[in-house]
């Protein structure tokens with residue numbers, strides 16, 4: 493099959509019945525549920541880009557194995573050009589959603605591609621596991637599927653291991669083995685876009701200890717697998733808000749869900765590892781699924797930050813404040829933060845590394861630096877947007893107000909921006925900003941940037957410890973040695989008398 497169209501993606505959504513709960517009720521028709529309608533259309537647009545002559549060669553390639561055209565997320569990069577092809581895909585998809593949809597299909601398709609092209613490390617534990625992930629990779633590639641993932645245990649008692657929780661199946665674990673597969677029970681968070689995806693893959697961060705065996709697992713199942721319950725968070729827009737009043741929240745609401753597995757049977761051919769703490773801890777370091785997905789999320793985060801900075805600059809211009817030094821200094825800082833991320837991406841792609849199997853991976857340090865900086869850079873951009881927008885962010889009549897001929901005169905007079913910026917233009921721009929810096933929708937986007945790739949606090953500590961393990965501190969020694977050399981040859985007394 494190869495690349496899907498948007499309509500084929502939509503037909504797939506219509507064809508299944510995942511157990512989705514939203515606002516206390518069971519969603520029986522995901523496609524027609526208001527909160528999902530526009531996000532489904534936005535994802536469908538990404539699939540249609542694969543058939544657009546202006547984009548097809550930039551974001552897809554012809555698979556050597558099948559001769560079919562497939563998305564570049566399924567490319568196992570073996571050259572710098574392959575990394576550029578991936579980067580191109582990530583940026584085209586990110587720009588199509590202004591970087592506001594973090595878990596577009598490319599993200600997890602890159603994860604599974606990395607797992608499959610490095611499945612050799614599973615052979616020593618269980619050759620079936622490496623065969624299964626390679627077969628799964630082919631399955632999602634050739635059917636162009638859209639995955640969600642949940643790799644974090646629900647936030648219960650973080651001071652305790654999974655087996656120490658009140659109920660040993662609070663966190664997802666293996667209940668028993670059956671001839672038809674593994675029976676799993678418990679929850680995982682936070683599966684973004686789960687209700688409108690085809691499949692879910694479960695895996696974990698490293699960090700398992702002896703005693704965690706039943707929780708050390710990785711597998712994938714269709715999103716409508718019996719016993720899998722999707723518990724959605726409160727929706728941040730009901731799908732009925734106007735594009736005028738909420739130009740972003742009305743289109744890019746990325747639903748998050750806790751996944752509750754109630755004795756779900758995972759067929760053996762969908763099990764990628766289980767009951768093995770060592771294998772689970774090695775999954776990340778051995779398959780490169782820290783770096784390759786971080787390339788996608790780095791490009792996406794760059795686009796999102798650049799978008800927020802553009803909105804802030806236009807806001808300042810629209811009310812004539814970007815001539816003031818304080819505003820220019822803040823805006824200059826934001827533009828430089830975009831340049832930092834853009835430069836780190838180029839360095840990561842330029843200083844790529846090649847693995848023993850010939851896979852080309854973007855350099856890890858620049859990507860980890862992006863992961864560490866976006867959680868502060870993006871909130872900073874939002875803060876500057878808030879301080880420049882100030883009260884103007886609440887000078888926000890609705891589209892219906894503008895449509896009311898009795899009010900229109902006042903609105904045109906009292907809501908205009910600087911010369912050349914009409915009232916409607918200014919209000920529309922400020923509403924765009926408010927979706928990012930005021931609405932619950934925007935606060936989620938901010939929280940996403942902080943936590944989408946784990947806890948930035950601990951990730952930065954891990955980054956420092958990796959640095960310390962590799963650093964030679966040679967400049968320190970050179971400096972000390974140089975001074976010591978001078979001291980040795982110095983005919984003056986060491987204790988210099990104070991003149």
Ligand SMILES: Cc1cc2nc3c(=O)[nH]c(=O)nc-3n(C[C@H](O)[C@H](O)[C@H](O)COP(=O)(O)OP(=O)(O)OC[C@H]3O[C@@H](n4cnc5c(N)ncnc54)[C@H](O)[C@@H]3O)c2cc1C
Pocket residue numbers: 595641642643644646647650681682683684748936939940943944945946947949950
């Ligand atoms: C909008 C959004 C979308 C997301 N989408 C996904 C997704 O699609 N798939 C997915 O798998 N995950 C997703 N996540 C979850 C994300 O991976 C987690 O939020 C992240 O890993 C941090 O875990 P936590 O939120 O449970 O915070 P916790 O780990 O509970 O941390 C809470 C606080 O306690 C501190 N803390 C906790 N434990 C320790 C410790 N041992 N040592 C020191 N400090 C500690 C942390 O520093 C933090 O300040 C998403 C998160 C958000 C916000």
Ligand SMILES: Nc1c(O)cccc1C(=O)O
Pocket residue numbers: 643644781782785943944945946
């Ligand atoms: N994908 C991730 C996620 O969803 C949460 C935390 C970390 C990651 C990751 O890929 O590093």
